[in-house]
Amino acid sequence: MCGRTACTLAPDEIKRACKYQNHGKWKEPDWKDGDQDKYKPSYNKSPQTNNPVLVSLRHFQKDADSSERVLTAMRWGLIPSWFPESDPSKMQYSTSNCRSDGMMQKKSYKDPLLKGQRCVVLADGFYEWQRQQGAKQPYFIYFPQYKQEESEDKDDFDNWKGWRLLTMAGIFDCWKPADGGDLLYSYTVITVNASKAMDWVHDRMPAILDGAEAVRRWLDFGEVSTNEAVKLIYSIETICLHPVSTIVNSTRNNSPECVKPLEIGIKEPKSTASSKMMMNWLKSESPKKKPNNPELSQMPVKDESPKKTSAGLMQLWLKKSEEPAEKKAKFS
DSSP states (O other): OOOOEEEOOOHHHHHHHTOEEETTEEEOOEESTTGGGTOOOEEEEOTTSEEEEEEEGGGTOTTSOTTOEEEEEEEESOOOTTOOSSOGGGOOSOOSEEETTTTTTSHHHHHHHHTTOEEEEEESEEEEEEEETTEEEEEEEEOOOOOOOOOSOTTOSOOOOSOOOEEEEEEEEEEOOTTOOOOEEEEEEEEEEOOTTTTTTOSEEEOBOOSHHHHHHHHOTTTSOHHHHGGGOOOOSOOEEEEOOGGGGSTTOOSGGGTSOOOOGGGOOOOOHHHHHHHHHHTOBOTTSOOSSTTGGGSOBOOOOOOSSHHHHHHHHHHHTTSOTTTSOOOO
16 A cells, blocks of 8 residues: 655656656656646645645646646545535545555546546655564665766756656546535555565555656556556666655655655665665755754765765765755745
8 A cells, every 4th residue: 555655846847757758858847827826835634634746747737648748736545526514524435545456446446547547646656664573664665766977968858867756547537516516636555466576565556657768658548548558557676775664654744754764673675775875865965054844964975076876876966955045845
């Protein structure tokens, strides 16, 4: 399953991280109608919060090409268009996740899926809890972060050097209150049986779209039919994970401590390049600027120039959060 995520990039960074090729040209998706203001970056995001998702622009502009994309902030936890109550909080069952083996049977998911209302849910990664001797150990799970060489071509649009966002398959719907009011766009994350990469932590995982082509086919409902799109829903092995502190158990906690790799003695998994990157990132705060978050100020300082390595990517990402107030993200 997927019940908690981290998404810490600022709105403009998410645009750059979501660049894509369309008809031979690189593009950045725009945010829909001020939706960037609805999204608040956080290390600890839970259902019923607004989160960044990618959808086909044609869902909002009928004359647009279905291959064009737009960024929106949607509520996590799908409210079906037919929901009869006047308040979405009266939904009596959880719709934050949708099992792949039931999405074509349950009306809440089948109806929007057949209409092509497919979305890509974006996150730095997600959390899952492993049961062990009566307790639960949380893990942070994310894409491998690869070394990216800087292009000599200054006009190279495909030049994002930051964190590689996790791209999860989702279904969305639009609900309008019976007594009028604003439309509410919401989504569910599709889940599948866990792969061997994490089935020792939990038996379910999000359906992750690994690669630009998988993302393209999931979003382009004009070209790719539902029957073809659902073939993209399966478990993948290309993920990294590490144990983290139980501080993440409470949604009130929102700090880098939530994703910091945790040493758990003999049960600690072997370090990977990506987990080392995460640790280096959390130790790389610039001493020249003081963050507003007091918990950040307690993190170890490592003053060195970013390098073209995975750790360097993480360091650059963290330094972005230290920019002037008008540029940096405000964490909810």
